[in-house]
Amino acid sequence: MSEVSQATSGTRPGSGFRGDVQGLRAVAVLLVIAAHARFDAFDGGFVGVDVFFVISGFLITGLLVREVATTGRVSLLGFYARRARRIIPAATVVLVGTVAASAIFLPVLRTTEIFTDALWASFFAANVRFAVVETDYFATDQPVSPLQHYWSLAVEEQFYVVWPLLLLVLALVVRRRGARGGGGAEMSLRSLALGSLGLLTVASLAWSIWATYDSPATAYFSTFTRGWELGLGAVLAVLLATPVRRRLPRWLLEAAAVVGLLAIAGAVLLYSPQTAFPGYAAVLPVLGAAILLGVGGLPGGERTGVARVLSLAPARVIGDWSFSLYLWHFPVLRIAGAHWGERTLSPLHLVAALGAVVALSALTFYLVEQPFRRGRWWRLPRVAVALYPASVGILLLALVAGNGWVDRRLGVNDDNPAITSADYEGGPERISDDPARALVQASVLAAREGRPVPGTLVPPLRGIRQDTAPLGECDYRTGTTRLCPVGDTDAERSLVVIGDSHARAWTPATNLVGERFGYTAYNLVYSGCPASQAERLDPETKREWPECNDFKQWTLATIAELEPDLVLVSSAALPKVIGLDGSSVVGFTKPRKFRAVQLDGMRRELEMIQALGPDVALLANTPKLPREPGVCLSSGVSDLGGCLFDAGADARRYQKGFAKVARQVGATVVDAEKWFCYQRACPSVVGNYVTMRDSEHMTTAYARTLAGPLAEELGLETP
Structure with missing residues (x-):
C-alpha cells in the first residue's frame, strides 16, 4: 500500500x-x-x-x-x-x-x-x-x-x-x-x-x-x-x-x-x-x-x-x-x-x-x-x-x-427551553388529556412552528449511539444461559421480556414497571434474533443461525420453568428468513412471501407462549425513522422542524400486521406509536428527551418515561 x-x-x-x-x-x-x-x-x-x-x-x-x-x-x-x-x-x-x-x-x-x-x-x-x-x-x-x-x-x-x-x-x-x-x-x-x-x-x-x-x-x-x-x-x-x-x-x-x-x-x-x-x-x-x-x-x-x-x-x-x-x-x-x-x-x-x-x-x-x-x-x-x-x-x-469546536457547536442551543404541553393548551388544536400523548402532540406542533432545539437534551448528543439498554451479565449474545432478575426481585409476581434489540430497548421501561408495580423482571433478549418461529438466517453469514434457534428454544423452556404472570414480546421483521415451504429463503425483495412468513412466525410464537399459561402482550410499532435523530440534531439545524420525520411505512406495515395477529390469538397489543408520533409525524425531541438513539431504538432515558404509560396500557395495578 x-x-x-x-x-x-x-x-x-x-x-x-x-x-x-x-x-x-x-x-x-x-x-x-x-x-x-x-x-x-x-x-x-x-x-x-x-x-x-x-x-x-x-x-x-x-x-x-x-x-x-x-x-x-x-x-x-x-x-x-x-x-x-x-x-x-x-x-x-x-x-x-x-x-x-x-x-x-x-x-x-x-x-x-x-x-x-x-x-x-x-x-x-x-x-x-x-x-x-x-x-x-x-x-x-x-x-x-x-x-x-x-x-x-x-x-x-x-x-x-x-x-x-x-x-x-x-x-x-x-x-x-x-x-x-x-x-x-x-x-x-x-x-x-x-x-x-x-x-x-x-x-x-x-x-x-x-x-x-x-x-x-x-x-x-x-x-x-x-x-x-x-x-x-x-x-x-x-x-x-x-x-x-x-x-x-x-x-x-x-x-x-x-x-x-x-x-x-x-x-x-x-x-x-x-x-x-x-x-x-x-x-x-x-x-x-x-x-x-x-x-x-x-x-x-x-x-x-x-x-x-x-x-x-x-x-x-x-x-x-x-x-x-x-x-x-x-x-x-x-x-x-x-x-x-x-x-x-x-x-x-x-x-x-x-x-x-x-x-x-x-x-x-x-x-x-x-x-x-x-x-x-x-x-x-x-x-x-x-x-x-x-x-x-x-x-x-x-x-x-x-x-x-464540537463543544462550541453543541452549546449554541444552551438557553433554549424544553417543550411542554402547557405551551399549547388553549390553542387551536385540542391537546390530549393523556400527559404522555399530550407532550408528543405539543412536540410535533413545536416542530411545525420551527421552535428552537431545547438546550438540555436527555440524553446528551455526545455518545447517544452508545446509549444501549444495559443487560448486565445476561447479554445472551455471549452464550450465557444464566438469569438476571431485575425490577422488584422480592416480588411474588414476575414478568418476562423476550425478543430482539427492540425488546432490549424496552427493558429500561419494563424494569421500572417491575420495580414500581411489584414484578420480578427477566429480560430474555438477543439482539438480531426476533421472538418468532420464523427461522432467521445469520445476518452476517446468510446461513442457518443455530445460536438464535437455540436461544429461542431456551427462552420458551425458561418461560415454562419461571411460570411468569406476564410475557412481553417485541421484535422487528428482520430478513432473511426460511420460507413457509421450509427450503426457500425470503427477504424484503419478496415482500408478499416475507410478510406471510413473518406473520406466521409471530402467530406460532404467541400461541406457544400462551400455551405455557402467562398473559401475553405485544409491544408493537415503535417507529423506524428515515434518519437518526441525533445525527439530525447535531448537523446544525436551526429549529426542530428540520428533524421532524414521517414514520417509516414499511416497518409500520409489518408492525401493524403483528398487532393484528396478536389480537386474533387473544394477546394484548400495545401500539407504541402514540408515544413517538402524532398524525404520523415523529419529532426527534419530545419535551427535552431525544426519543431514539438511532433510527429505530429508544434511548434508555425516554424508555424510562414510558414506564407509567406502559403499565396503564397493560392495566397493571400496584400489589
Missing part, C-alpha cells in the same frame, strides 16, 4: 526500479477509487487493495533480502526509519485534515466517533477498531467512517512488525550455523526464508478461507486473513532475489502477463460488495498481481506489451502519487457525500470531489512525501523513527482543538 520506488523514470534493467510496478500501483489505486466513487462497472474495484498488498510484500521483502545479502543482517532501526519516512508524514496530514473537515462539515454526532477512529488509526490499529464496530449489531445503520480505509495501512504495518523480526532471526540462525558470507549463506537464508514464508502464507490463506466462511465482517479487516497476500509477494521477492539467467519464450511471457491482467480485471467485473471476501475470492486478484510482478522480474519480462503499457509516463505518475491518492480519496468522497446529503454523488459533485482528491494528493506528494523521503535530516534513523510519537502528538492536538 505504501512502499514505492524512489525512481521517477522508466524501467532501467539492473537499477532495481521497475516502471511496470509503478503502473500496477496506478491500476490498483484507480480501481479502489472507482469502486468507492460508486461507478457501477467497478463494484469489484476493492480488489485493488489486495493488489497493493502483493506489491508491498514484494517490494519490502526485496529490500530486506538485498540488505541481508549485502550486510548479513537486518537493521531494524533502519527498516522502521524507512517506514516512518514513507508512511507517517502523509498519513498524519490526512488524519489531521479529516478530523478538521469532519468537525466543520459533518454532524457533531458523527464527528466525535471519527475522532475515535483517527486515534485508532494513528496507532495502526484501525483494522481492529472497524472489525469490532462491524460485528456490533447496534452499529449496522451507522454511516461509513471517512477513515475506514486506514484498516489496510494497519494490516501492512502489523505485518511488518513481524516479518523483519522473523528475517532477522533466520539470518542469525544462518550465522550460527557457520554459513558466513558467500553463496552458501545466501542460499541457506533463502531456503529458510522460503520455507518459513511459505508455511505462514499457506496457514494465513487457510485461515482466511475459514474465517470468511465463519465471520465475514471481521475477516475482511483481519491481518491474519490478509497476511498471505503480503506473504505471497514476499515469497516472490525471495524467489527472484537470485537472478534468472534462462530466458523464457517471448510468447509465454506475453501470455502470462495477459493472464495476470485478466485475473485482476475478472475479479473487478465479477465481484461486488456482496461477495464473501477475502477467502477463496481473493485468490484471483492476488495471483493476477503476483503473475504480473513475476513476469516483469524475469529476463525480457520488462519488454512485454503489458509491462510497456504499465510503464507509460502517465501510469508512473499515478503510481508515484498512489499513496496520497489512496489516503485522500476516501475521506473526500465520504465527507462530500455526507455534506451534500448524497449516498451516490451527483455527476457535478463527483467531479468536484475527484478534483479535490487529485489536488490534495499532488500537494501531499510534492510538499510532504518527497521532502520527508529525500530530506537529509530525515535520513538519520533516530530522527525518522521519532516521527511515530510526533505524529500521535500532532493528532492529539488536533483532536483537542476539534473537541473544542
Whole structure:
C-alpha cells in the first residue's frame, strides 16, 4: 500500500526500479477509487487493495533480502526509519485534515466517533477498531467512517512488525550455523526464508478461507486473513532475489502477463460488495498481481506489451502519487457525500470531489512525501523513527482543538427551553388529556412552528449511539444461559421480556414497571434474533443461525420453568428468513412471501407462549425513522422542524400486521406509536428527551418515561 520506488523514470534493467510496478500501483489505486466513487462497472474495484498488498510484500521483502545479502543482517532501526519516512508524514496530514473537515462539515454526532477512529488509526490499529464496530449489531445503520480505509495501512504495518523480526532471526540462525558470507549463506537464508514464508502464507490463506466462511465482517479487516497476500509477494521477492539467467519464450511471457491482467480485471467485473471476501475470492486478484510482478522480474519480462503499457509516463505518475491518492480519496468522497446529503454523488459533485482528491494528493506528494523521503535530516534513523510519537502528538492536538469546536457547536442551543404541553393548551388544536400523548402532540406542533432545539437534551448528543439498554451479565449474545432478575426481585409476581434489540430497548421501561408495580423482571433478549418461529438466517453469514434457534428454544423452556404472570414480546421483521415451504429463503425483495412468513412466525410464537399459561402482550410499532435523530440534531439545524420525520411505512406495515395477529390469538397489543408520533409525524425531541438513539431504538432515558404509560396500557395495578 505504501512502499514505492524512489525512481521517477522508466524501467532501467539492473537499477532495481521497475516502471511496470509503478503502473500496477496506478491500476490498483484507480480501481479502489472507482469502486468507492460508486461507478457501477467497478463494484469489484476493492480488489485493488489486495493488489497493493502483493506489491508491498514484494517490494519490502526485496529490500530486506538485498540488505541481508549485502550486510548479513537486518537493521531494524533502519527498516522502521524507512517506514516512518514513507508512511507517517502523509498519513498524519490526512488524519489531521479529516478530523478538521469532519468537525466543520459533518454532524457533531458523527464527528466525535471519527475522532475515535483517527486515534485508532494513528496507532495502526484501525483494522481492529472497524472489525469490532462491524460485528456490533447496534452499529449496522451507522454511516461509513471517512477513515475506514486506514484498516489496510494497519494490516501492512502489523505485518511488518513481524516479518523483519522473523528475517532477522533466520539470518542469525544462518550465522550460527557457520554459513558466513558467500553463496552458501545466501542460499541457506533463502531456503529458510522460503520455507518459513511459505508455511505462514499457506496457514494465513487457510485461515482466511475459514474465517470468511465463519465471520465475514471481521475477516475482511483481519491481518491474519490478509497476511498471505503480503506473504505471497514476499515469497516472490525471495524467489527472484537470485537472478534468472534462462530466458523464457517471448510468447509465454506475453501470455502470462495477459493472464495476470485478466485475473485482476475478472475479479473487478465479477465481484461486488456482496461477495464473501477475502477467502477463496481473493485468490484471483492476488495471483493476477503476483503473475504480473513475476513476469516483469524475469529476463525480457520488462519488454512485454503489458509491462510497456504499465510503464507509460502517465501510469508512473499515478503510481508515484498512489499513496496520497489512496489516503485522500476516501475521506473526500465520504465527507462530500455526507455534506451534500448524497449516498451516490451527483455527476457535478463527483467531479468536484475527484478534483479535490487529485489536488490534495499532488500537494501531499510534492510538499510532504518527497521532502520527508529525500530530506537529509530525515535520513538519520533516530530522527525518522521519532516521527511515530510526533505524529500521535500532532493528532492529539488536533483532536483537542476539534473537541473544542464540537463543544462550541453543541452549546449554541444552551438557553433554549424544553417543550411542554402547557405551551399549547388553549390553542387551536385540542391537546390530549393523556400527559404522555399530550407532550408528543405539543412536540410535533413545536416542530411545525420551527421552535428552537431545547438546550438540555436527555440524553446528551455526545455518545447517544452508545446509549444501549444495559443487560448486565445476561447479554445472551455471549452464550450465557444464566438469569438476571431485575425490577422488584422480592416480588411474588414476575414478568418476562423476550425478543430482539427492540425488546432490549424496552427493558429500561419494563424494569421500572417491575420495580414500581411489584414484578420480578427477566429480560430474555438477543439482539438480531426476533421472538418468532420464523427461522432467521445469520445476518452476517446468510446461513442457518443455530445460536438464535437455540436461544429461542431456551427462552420458551425458561418461560415454562419461571411460570411468569406476564410475557412481553417485541421484535422487528428482520430478513432473511426460511420460507413457509421450509427450503426457500425470503427477504424484503419478496415482500408478499416475507410478510406471510413473518406473520406466521409471530402467530406460532404467541400461541406457544400462551400455551405455557402467562398473559401475553405485544409491544408493537415503535417507529423506524428515515434518519437518526441525533445525527439530525447535531448537523446544525436551526429549529426542530428540520428533524421532524414521517414514520417509516414499511416497518409500520409489518408492525401493524403483528398487532393484528396478536389480537386474533387473544394477546394484548400495545401500539407504541402514540408515544413517538402524532398524525404520523415523529419529532426527534419530545419535551427535552431525544426519543431514539438511532433510527429505530429508544434511548434508555425516554424508555424510562414510558414506564407509567406502559403499565396503564397493560392495566397493571400496584400489589
